[in-house]
Amino acid sequence: GAGVSQSPRYKVAKRGQDVALRCDPISGHVSLFWYQQALGQGPEFLTYFQNEAQLDKSGLPSDRFFAERPEGSVSTLKIQRTQQEDSAVYLCASSPSPWGTPTDTQYFGPGTRLTVL
Amino acid sequence: TQLLEQSPQFLSIQEGENLTVYCNSSSVFSSLQWYRQEPGEGPVLLVTVVTGGEVKKLKRLTFQFGDARKDSSLHITAAQPGDTGLYLCENNNDMRFGAGTRLTVKP
Numbered sequence: 526g527a528g529v530s531q532s533p534r535y536k537v538a539k540r541g542q543d544v545a546l547r548c549d550p551i552s553g554h555v556s557l558f559w560y561q562q563a564l565g566q567g568p569e570f571l572t573y574f575q576n577e578a579q580l581d582k583s584g585l586p587s588d589r590f591f592a593e594r595p596e597g598s599v600s601t602l603k604i605q606r607t608q609q610e611d612s613a614v615y616l617c618a619s620s621p622s623p624w625g626t627p628t629d630t631q632y633f634g635p636g637t638r639l640t641v642l
Numbered sequence: 643t644q645l646l647e648q649s650p651q652f653l654s655i656q657e658g659e660n661l662t663v664y665c666n667s668s669s670v671f672s673s674l675q676w677y678r679q680e681p682g683e684g685p686v687l688l689v690t691v692v693t694g695g696e697v698k699k700l701k702r703l704t705f706q707f708g709d710a711r712k713d714s715s716l717h718i719t720a721a722q723p724g725d726t727g728l729y730l731c732e733n734n735n736d737m738r739f740g741a742g743t744r745l746t747v748k749p
Contacts, residue, residue: 529684558737567648567730567739568685616684624737628673628692631737633684 529634531617537640538607546602546637550619557600558631559592560616568616574600575623607641614638646733646740654746658720663743665731666713673734674714676705678727679742685730688716721747 530549538544550557556575560568561584571590573581576597585592589608594600604611618631645668655661665674673692677685689698691707691714698705702725704717718725728742 560739565744567728567742569739570737573737618684625735628690629734630687630690631675631685631732633686635683 529617529619529632531615531634531637533637534635535638535640537642539642540609541606543603543605544607544639546604546615546639548600548602548617548619548634550598550600550617551621551632552598554619554621554632555623556620556629556631557594558618558620559600559602560618561586562614562616562636564613571602571615573624580624604639607639609641612639612641646731646738648729648731648740648743650743651741652744652746654748655721657722657747657749659747660717660719661721661745662715662717663729663745664713664715665740667733668712670711671707671714671733671735672711674707674711675732675734676714676716677730677732677739679730680727685728685739690734718745721745723747723749 532547559571562568570584574594589605591603614636616636618633620631622629647666675690676688679685689705694711695709696707702719706715730742731740
């Protein structure tokens with residue numbers, strides 16, 4: 526595909542429901558990142574995958590958040606028992622090189638806007 | 643975690659004016675990236691700066707990286723309404739972003 530795609534673009538959940546957010550990175554990209562962006566703020570790092578390995582999950586705010594990338598391509602971010610404070614835009618980004626390559630470029634998807642009522 | 647501070651938080655100017663926004667860190671960057679984000683979209687990379695003292699130009703945008711690699715600035719000349727957006731800096735060490743400067747350019 527031409528870029529990173531995310532689905533759904535909008536998700537409304539009732540408090541306590543589980544949600545799953547999907548990211549389709551650019552084909553062949555090694556690295557995949559998830560970010561959470563609250564209204565009016567910059568993106569906050571959640572987790573990083575190099576191929577299928579989750580190498581950093583230090584930004585996940587609680588054990589209700591879980592991410593996977595089982596075949597090193599598509600990734601899913603799952604949030605269990607959603608809370609109102611989970612309302613945010615969830616951004617996915619991919620890049621062709623491993624984390625830390627100085628001049629590497631992250632390509633972002635349009636995000637999924639999650640609203641928890 | 644390396645803290646990034648961006649200033650100002652908000653900036654509203656008239657078309658044709660010049661402006662500068664800043665990104666400062668508590669420690670040295672290995673490299674730094676500037677992005678612009680428009681509503682409903684993900685951030686889009688503008689530039690990567692790597693070398694202390696580096697200056698890069700992208701049309702009306704001029705990016706500077708401080709000599710000590712702890713700060714960076716973005717200067718826009720003759721701003722246009724199309725420049726409106728959230729300008730973000732990102733530390734390439736840890737892929738963390740600043741809170742951004744929200745720029746509005748009024749026609």
